[in-house]
Amino acid sequence: MDRPAPETFATKRDAEVWLTKKEAEIIDEDWTNPDLGKVSFKEYGSDWVNERPGLRPKTAQLYEGLLRIHLVPTFGDLAVNGIKPAHVRKWRKTLLDSGVGPVTVAKAYRLLKAILNTAVEDRMIKENPCQIKSGGKEESPERPTLTVRQVFALADAIEPRFRALVLLATFGSLRWGELAALQRRHLDLEARTVKVVGSTTELKDGSVTIGPPKSAAGRRTVALPEIVISELRAHLDRYTDDRDGAFVFLGAKGAMLRRSTFTRAWTKALKGAGLSGVHFHDLRHTGNTFASQSGATLRELMNRMGHSTTRAALIYLHTESERDRKIADGMGRLAEEALKDEDQEGSGT
Structure with missing residues (x-):
């Protein structure tokens, strides 16, 4: 099939070069x-x-x-x-x-x-016109990290049926969708673990679906501190049906947990705890920080967070590197003081 050139050429030689290419x-x-x-x-x-x-x-x-x-x-x-x-x-x-x-x-x-x-x-174009360096890189602002006292102040201020939700989100490093999909059978209070096998997705038409976590690494078992287990025992006794498949957390009217219905309770709790600008996801961020400060390795953080790559976990190890520098500075001061004392003894002063 003959095709015309996209332009006319000044000389026959130019046309031949184009055709050869x-x-x-x-x-x-x-x-x-x-x-x-x-x-x-x-x-x-x-x-x-x-x-x-x-x-x-x-x-x-x-x-x-x-x-x-x-x-x-x-x-x-x-x-x-x-x-x-x-x-x-x-x-x-x-x-x-x-x-x-x-x-x-x-x-x-x-x-x-x-x-x-x-x-x-598909050979529709020769090269991709998206050539902006780092054009697809997200630069999210630094999110706040709560103290342990602030976490418990928030748990105290929120509606009682959501108290364990706040603590599990923090000390289990669970996402909202993972918490909303959590069933009684996924908790082993004797072993002090929670098994993450699903996550809810809320669509713009108001429907909620339950599917697997975001990635294979999202399917995980997370160990919990005893202080959270006691809160979960009380929550299950008061708010959760005895069936293995019963959802652990429900709305005030017994319906599946949704962000839209939870927002009012969250906003009221923030005010009661004297906090502002805190998102629910910041509880997971706070828990990841606590895990890092407790000495978790990179692999342990990845497993706990449900990530298959090191990028997110390294954010929290950065906090530890700052703490390590403070330790090094303290060691340096001890060494300087010891050397100073030896110099003074040597000089007879």
């Missing part, structure tokens, strides 16, 4: 058919999400929202092969300048890059 690309199977990339980004992006196997409902919901709100308004009518690096740079800057959070912008950029990586694999 194209023939070499075809021989090397490196030629990109320009017709394939003429599909609109809106169509290709939507198909890309629908064709992803095994997407968790919340992830599919996230992708759909990022596409609809942040990608399609800018790139939707462009052909996939019409998106250039300059378009991507301008789009990202416009989002940030308009006040869209940097974390959201990073997620949108990663999704755009993933979609266009597939376009490269």
